Amino acid sequence: MPFNTISLPNDENLSLVHSGADYFSRLEKMIQDSQSEIHIQIYIFDCDTIGSKIIEALKEAASRKVKIYILLDGFGSYSFPSEIIADLKQRGINFRFFSPLFSKSSFYLGRRLHHKVIVVDAKVALIGGINIADKYYGTKSELPWLDYAVLIHGEIAKPLQELCYAIYFKKRKLQKSKIGFPIFKQEKNAVTLLQNDWLKRKNEITKAYIKGFKYAQKDIIIVGSYFLPGRKLINALKIASQNKVRIRLILSGISDLPLTRRATCHLYSKLLNNSIELYEWDNSILHGKAAVIDNHWTTIGSFNLNNLSSYGSIEMNVGINSIAFSELYLLHLNQIISECQRITHESLKTKNTISSKFINWLSYWITRAIEIMITYLPYNRFQ
Numbered sequence: 001m002p003f004n005t006i007s008l009p010n011d012e013n014l015s016l017v018h019s020g021a022d023y024f025s026r027l028e029k030m031i032q033d034s035q036s037e038i039h040i041q042i043y044i045f046d047c048d049t050i051g052s053k054i055i056e057a058l059k060e061a062a063s064r065k066v067k068i069y070i071l072l073d074g075f076g077s078y079s080f081p082s083e084i085i086a087d088l089k090q091r092g093i094n095f096r097f098f099s100p101l102f103s104k105s106s107f108y109l110g111r112r113l114h115h116k117v118i119v120v121d122a123k124v125a126l127i128g129g130i131n132i133a134d135k136y137y138g139t140k141s142e143l144p145w146l147d148y149a150v151l152i153h154g155e156i157a158k159p160l161q162e163l164c165y166a167i168y169f170k171k172r173k174l175q176k177s178k179i180g181f182p183i184f185k186q187e188k189n190a191v192t193l194l195q196n197d198w199l200k201r202k203n204e205i206t207k208a209y210i211k212g213f214k215y216a217q218k219d220i221i222i223v224g225s226y227f228l229p230g231r232k233l234i235n236a237l238k239i240a241s242q243n244k245v246r247i248r249l250i251l252s253g254i255s256d257l258p259l260t261r262r263a264t265c266h267l268y269s270k271l272l273n274n275s276i277e278l279y280e281w282d283n284s285i286l287h288g289k290a291a292v293i294d295n296h297w298t299t300i301g302s303f304n305l306n307n308l309s310s311y312g313s314i315e316m317n318v319g320i321n322s323i324a325f326s327e328l329y330l331l332h333l334n335q336i337i338s339e340c341q342r343i344t345h346e347s348l349k350t351k352n353t354i355s356s357k358f359i360n361w362l363s364y365w366i367t368r369a370i371e372i373m374i375t376y377l378p379y380n381r382f383q
Contacts, residue, residue, distance in 0.1 A: 014191065014320065015151040016300070016329055017126065019136045019287070020144040024050055026151055027132075030120045031057040037067045039119045039164035041098075043076035043112070043302070044131035047084055051132050055084065059091055068093040069168045073113040075099070076131075096168070111199055113167075114313035115302045116149070122161040125152045127193075127318050129225075129289045129302050136287075143284035146336070148223075148300050150318045156191055163193075167314075192319035196303060198311045205303045205317045206310050210236045212293045219295060221248045221333055223288040226257065227264050228306040228367060241274040250336060253282025262363030272345055279340035289317075292330055296323045312375040 017023050031038060031054070038061060045051055062068055070088070072080060074097040088095050098113035118126040128149025130136050138144030165171075194204040213220060213236035220240055227249065229237070240247055249271070255261035271278060290300040301317025303309045320326070341347075 013153045014322070014325060016325070016332075017128065017130075017149045017151050018144075019130050019147040019149075020138050023126075023128075023130050023149055024054070024137055027054065027118060027126060028057050030118065030124055030126065031061050034061050034064075034066045034120045036121050037069075037161065038121075039069045039071075039117070039161055039168070041071045041113060041115060041117045041164055041167065042131055043073045043114050043116060044133055045070075045072050045077045045080055046131075046133035047081055048134040050134050050137045054132055055088070058088070058093060062088075062091045062093050069164070070095045071098055071113065071164075071168050073098050075112055076114075094168070098167075112313045114309065115316035117160070117164060117316055119157055119161040119164055122158040123153065125157045125160050126150070127152070127160075127316055128300055129287060135285070138284075145285045145287040146223075146281060146283075147225075147287040148290055150300050150320070152191065152318070156193065160193060190321040192321075194299065194301070194303075194317040194319050196309060196313070196315040203310070205299070205301070205315055206233070208299060208317070208319055209233060209291065209303075209305070212291065212297060212299075213237050213240045216240045216243070216245045216293050219246045219248075219293070221250070221292050221330065222305070223250045223286070223290040223333070224305055225252055225255075225286045225288055226260050226304045226306055226308075227251055228260065228267070228364075228371075230307050230310055233305055233310075237276065238274055241276060246277070247275070248277045248279065248337065250279050250281055250286070250288075250333065250340060252286040253280035253341060254285055256285050259363050260367055262360050263367040266360040266364035268343060268348055269345075272343070272348070278343035279337050280343060281336060281340050283339060290329075292326050292333065295326050295330065297321050298326045298329055307371045307375055312371070 017026055038058070040058075047055065058068055058070075070093060072095075077097070085095055099111060116126075116128055116130055126149050128147065130147045130149050136144050136147060192208075194208055195202045196205045210232055213233070220237075237247060251264060252261050268278060288300075289302060289304050290298070292298045298320045299317045300320075301315065302313075303315040303317050309315050
């Protein structure tokens with residue numbers, strides 16, 4: 001199915017962007033049109049075909065005296081070549097790693113920069129779950145990993161640029177964004193920047209999900225890569241189910257992390273027992289992190305519904321209070337669901353053997369142990 005860009009009727013300031021050519025053509029145009037300043041903060045930046053193309057666009061922007069700040073996660077982008085870093089710096093591009101995996105004094109696995117944010121000229125921003133790598137672009141024979149971002153034009157980009165600047169330069173005290181609206185405020189096209197950063201006591205995304213689930217009245221649809229929610233999120237979903245809210249989960253049929261997928265499968269029976277509909281996408285790897293509640297509130301970003309995103313990483317989502325945006329996104333998600341395999345009690349009985357149940361159970365507890373180890377490691381460094 002074609003992944004077309006969805007824009008709000010009569011509103012060019014807010015657009016849903018899909019992984020694939022849609023995302024990268026928009027990113028390249030943002031860089032080409034830049035005039036003064038670019039911030040790129042991202043978990044994975046691969047120097048493959050699409051990564052090299054973005055690097056060339058950044059070099060051209062630097063030749064026009066555009067100030068560029070690139071912040072990559074030290075674990076996710078560990079393989080970023082040192083010779084390319086040297087070349088970028090020689091061209092005047094500011095570059096650093098967030099929490100390098102190795103340093104002179106330590107080996108560090110803890111807090112990670114997981115958000116995917118690009119801001120240009122304090123006027124336009126891309127926020128979502130899409131990294132810069134060929135697998136998010138796709139090939140002639142393979143679909144891109146299924147994921148989403150939001151393209152925003154307007155005043156909300158200014159405080160976002162200030163936030164990126166503060167993170168890049170390790171400023172401890174960040175001013176609260178002046179732009180944004182309370183979650184679920186009945187105001188057309190209200191947009192909120194939501195952050196999670198446990199070390200700085202920010203859990204806005206987690207709270208938004210919990211509040212959304214608890215107060216939902218009709219319908220919840222979740223795109224859940226690496227779906228392994230903690231107790232609070234599970235309890236909020238149970239409350240929604242008890243309130244007769246229809247809940248649909250789009251989950252990974254195939255995954256780049258088979259252990260995590262197996263761990264999620266361990267939850268299937270419990271989810272089905274709570275009248276939650278399960279759909280597996282197996283046309284490509286599912287990497288999206290999104291939800292639509294009651295056809296009017298949408299969130300898209302880097303936040304996975306698991307404890308690593310809740311407690312171990314810096315995450316950013318966009319909360320959008322817009323019936324028009326939500327309904328258009330739902331058209332796409334319903335098409336995705338039509339191409340998914342539905343998981344029911346009956347199909348689960350066919351799939352589940354004694355050995356597969358044991359593997360799922362073991363995967364669940366191994367994954368939980370890994371989460372605890374990574375999440376609660378002492379934070380010996382701040383950034």
